[in-house]
Amino acid sequence: MSSPARTNPPLVIPSVHGIGVVCGLAAGVWLGAAEAPTKLVNSGLSPYAISLCMVAGVFTARWTVPTLLKGTRQVFADLAEHRHLIPIAILAGMLWAVANTLTVFAIRDVGLAIAFPLWNTNSLVGILWGRLLFGELKGASRVNIAKVILGALAIVIAAVMLGFSTIQASGAHADRAIGGILAAIGASLLWGTMYIPYRKAYISGLNPLSFVTVFTLGELGTMVALVLALDGGAKAAVFHSGETRHLLFWLFLGGFVWVIGDLFQQFATKYLGIGRGIPLSNTNQMWGLAWGALVFGELAHADAAHRLLVVIGSLVMICGALAVTTAVATEKERASMREAVVRECARYDLDYDRIVRSSTGQSPAAGSERRAGRDYVILACGIGIFVWLGTNAQVPQLAMNLGWIIVLAAVLVASAVAAAMLLWKSTRFS
Template sequence: MANLGFLAALGAALAWGSYMVPFKKSRNSNLTQFQALMAAGIGFSGLLISLVLGFPLSFNLYGLASGVLWATANMVALIAISSLGLARAVPVISSLIIVSSFLWGALIFNELTSGLLVGFSGIGLIIFGVILISAIGNTGSKNIKKGLLATVLAGVIWGSQWVPLKMGNTNALNLFFPVCFGIFFSGLIFFVVKRTEFKREAIAESLLSGLVWNVGNLLSLISLSIIGSSKMGPISQVATLVAVLWGLFYFKEVTNKKARIQVLIGAVILLAGVATLAFA
């Protein structure tokens, strides 16, 4: 059964590392509208998936809280990326997601059975691999203090988004719809509060991005119910590798041979960390 949990976490990483591809192909740069439409895609696909798979259409407060946390972290992450750039923001955010989700699961929910030493070893390898993979490209920065604060907040909030689901003391899949609704509602509120002008640009692509992300969301909940947040959270950050590989080989963002080798080395270290964590 644990193998299914690890496969589901890797499937979530594949989806989460790919959800930006449709939007990126559209060459649109309206991130606020993208988040709102992506949230709509998550909400509508969540409703459809719940009806097809028979998940309860409840408004469980734990699920709603998890959705609000995700949407909040996503909005803060956009600030971090705009201030520091992808190359600086992404590895820090991913590392903090890994550390915070691991600590919640290992220290608060007592999910590890083989001791913390092996778990921390795997976490260290994953973080090092993420940093190597992400630390390519332009590292120019516009506002370091604002960007660092936003980066830390986004990483900690994202790493804590599964805590309400664990506190709910119910099958994680029963919380699938309220998580989706929480994201949909929060995305709508953020869009209205920011008073962003709606433009008929990249609508289908943004909705598709929401659907792809939600497939990852469903797989992450399956994984969470089997192996817990201390393992699912860190493993899901393989999404960083997936996103960088899209950039390297599909969008041809980096042609430097040295950078490609660095990504390969980082990938090997990251996967070694995932394998180590599997034995924790």
């Protein structure tokens, strides 16, 4: 391996801004749709049970999708080279699990259309950590700094507007609005901090598809612990009640959809950084609002003032996120981010040249292209789980607009196909 301590070659990193932007937008579409199944909290399941079932679906997807795209040989070879990142990935999964549980409480107490923009203030936390730990915005132009600061302020203002509109709303959950808002803000803090392991992994050259397979160990372990500690222990209804079996398919499906969105978000974080990638993926607020309002009719009985605050707050938040992500990094800023790569290479004796090529999608993950027998076993098990759950599924007794479900599902498919094709042609998912 070459020693980064001895040499810091003046390599010019090609622009991958477009790849990151497309991935971030696709992430927003899928992450927004993933929360729709959590509306089942109104069907009697506890928030802990909802989150555990979703995480089980996440666990299934986080192994089957990387296996399908890259194969376990490449995933395991990548992890073997970056053993020091395994505990960090598990910690990130633990943070995700707790944050996801808080979002279910928030949805129960204030609704999907309101909870989304509140926890999407995680972009502010991400911008802070990106600047302090990874040199993002260091050396940036005044225009870019202004875009990021004004965009961040717009996100905060929008969150305040939406929170105020919730408290003033005369809805069925008005008495629990404060608790729901606090849960959403807690999720924001945890998810914003979770992006530190993301960025650390990718400036070290770890493939996002490899990262998520370890990430899910922390997710599932934490959720099992939360259910055992806070939701009835081994006697929890989620483990024994046959009445919940028909709901499991939808919650697993929600977890699967979340993984697709999260994978695109991972690639956006890799190619844009925390400060730009996360706000762009936070356009999921718009899609969460669409599912909540158009499919589930969350704003059907809201008064005009309430609706106006929600719409204006949502637009302000989206504009703030777009302002942040249109701040394309200059060469000076990219140089400061390369310094963070040099530090990681020196700390863990990594090959600087290879890491830089990996950061621009020029170097596929190490390992054989040949499929291992276990790959087919993993894929078969993943498909089998969903088929088995699907045979027991029933359509939830919730008021839903079928026409809008079809329209939004079509947008899901189109966005995934577009982003996946771009990633494959440009980087081979590296």
